[in-house]
Structure formats: C-alpha cells, structure tokens
Amino acid sequence: MTAPGFPQGMAAPEDAQQLKPMRSGLVRMRGKSDKGRRWQQEIDLELARLLVREKAAVIVNRHTIRRLFTNREFKTFILERDRYTCHFCGGYGDTIDHLLPRAKGGHTTPLNCVCACNACNQSKADRDVDDFLSSVVKQPEAASSIEQKKE
Incomplete structure (x- = not known):
C-alpha cells in the first residue's frame, strides 16, 4: 500500500x-x-x-x-522544524540533541531529536530530559544562566 x-x-x-x-x-x-x-x-x-x-x-x-535523510539533511530538518529555538531554554539553537540519549538506547529519529543551544546540549550530555531539567531546577546558577540566554 x-x-x-x-x-x-x-x-x-x-x-x-x-x-x-x-x-x-x-x-x-x-x-x-x-x-x-x-x-x-x-x-x-x-x-x-x-x-x-x-x-x-x-x-x-x-x-x-x-x-530518508543524509546526516546534514537530518540536522537541517530538525533545526528548521524547531525554528532554531533551543528545546530546553528557548534561546538560539544550532545543534541537535537526543531526548533519549544514544548512550541509553535512543535513536536518531525525528521524534527523538530536538534543536538545542550548545550550552544546554553540553550540560545535558548523556542524561535523559527529566534528569537534566531537574538538575537545572536544583542549581539556581544554572537556571539563571539559561534565563540570561533568553534575553
């Protein structure tokens, strides 16, 4: 079909x-x-x-x-789909991040990948989204640095 x-x-x-x-x-x-x-x-x-x-x-x-995508086409697709906006802080993003990290069994698919700024991507590393977001909430200095990027 x-x-x-x-x-x-x-x-x-x-x-x-x-x-x-x-x-x-x-x-x-x-x-x-x-x-x-x-x-x-x-x-x-x-x-x-x-x-x-x-x-x-x-x-x-x-x-x-x-x-359906080469690596470059896939990255462009994700960035354009997310309008170059970081999924985590709302700032400008030009990298892609796996919501479920590859190290924990995640795959490079449109549903598992989002646009991220370099700072959030590096900070998240191989943690899943919930772990990353809870660590940002527990560390006010990290949260304030994310807030500064929004401005």
Missing part, C-alpha cells in the same frame, strides 16, 4: 510490520552520505521498524528500508 506523500511503491509508516528479517536475522538499510555516496548496512528488525514508524526511513521491500 502506498501512502499519500510517499514515493510510488513505498509503504506507509504504519506498514512497518511488513518488514521481515533476511536469513541473517537482520534487515538491510540503505542510504546516502552527505557527499552522495551510497551505503548499505544490516540492522536489527525492531530498529528498522522504529525508523519506519518514526518517518526516518521508508520500506523498499520486505527485507530493505531506505533512510
């Missing part, structure tokens, strides 16, 4: 269950680098389904998905 807004023959995100592993137990993922070079790798079935559901990839066939 082709979804509206998806290239002809491409399955919609809700069709992620169509994906089946190859004999290796993995799914093939294809994409392009920032320089336009094609690449291919094999990934876990559940990760492939997640990437399709979160609209970071489309299904090519039952064993293959294709990433």
Whole structure:
C-alpha cells in the first residue's frame, strides 16, 4: 500500500510490520552520505521498524528500508522544524540533541531529536530530559544562566 506523500511503491509508516528479517536475522538499510555516496548496512528488525514508524526511513521491500535523510539533511530538518529555538531554554539553537540519549538506547529519529543551544546540549550530555531539567531546577546558577540566554 502506498501512502499519500510517499514515493510510488513505498509503504506507509504504519506498514512497518511488513518488514521481515533476511536469513541473517537482520534487515538491510540503505542510504546516502552527505557527499552522495551510497551505503548499505544490516540492522536489527525492531530498529528498522522504529525508523519506519518514526518517518526516518521508508520500506523498499520486505527485507530493505531506505533512510530518508543524509546526516546534514537530518540536522537541517530538525533545526528548521524547531525554528532554531533551543528545546530546553528557548534561546538560539544550532545543534541537535537526543531526548533519549544514544548512550541509553535512543535513536536518531525525528521524534527523538530536538534543536538545542550548545550550552544546554553540553550540560545535558548523556542524561535523559527529566534528569537534566531537574538538575537545572536544583542549581539556581544554572537556571539563571539559561534565563540570561533568553534575553
């Protein structure tokens, strides 16, 4: 089934269950680098389904998905979607941050990534959002530095 807004023959995100592993137990993922070079790798079935559901990839066939963004395109997409506004302090942001850090199992998908200013991104590090925000509230000097950036 082709979804509206998806290239002809491409399955919609809700069709992620169509994906089946190859004999290796993995799914093939294809994409392009920032320089336009094609690449291919094999990934876990559940990760492939997640990437399709979160609209970071489309299904090519039952064993293959294709990433929709190069790294540069993905960063630009997130920054423009969030209007270059830091998710945490509301200031100008030009980096992307994972809400659930990659170190804790988060993936680079549109739903898990937000625009962040460099200071908030560095301060958050590999903490999840709740830990980061509670530490900012407990440390008034950190909260005041975030407030100063808003001005």
